[in-house]
Amino acid sequence: MNALTQIWPPSLWQIPLLLAAGALLGWIHFRALRWNTRLFLHSSALWHPILLLLARTGLTVLALYFCARHGLSLPLILLGFLVGRQLVIRKEKKA
Secondary structure, eight states: OOTTOOOOOOOTTHHHHHHHHHHHHHHHHHHHHHHHHHHHHHOSOTHHHHHHHHHHHHHHHHHHHHHHHTTOOHHHHHHHHHHHHHHHHHHHHHO
16 A cells, blocks of 8 residues: 555445445356356357456456555445345346
């Protein structure tokens, strides 16, 4: 952390926004994981699933880095990320 970075606790109006942003990020990440698994199993070209794997992981890492760099609450975002994971898992169990 450099001298310009300030760590502030999230205000009350930021908490649902950070949870929703984390849930959206988690939902995108784990839906892409489902798509990635299908590509690994059924794709004839290996570069398609590898490219999606790198894009999915890169998007998640960049989003979390951006949030950390701007002093946003990572625990709230990661809690939302897990909520997004549960949404995808619940939908998959029904299917």
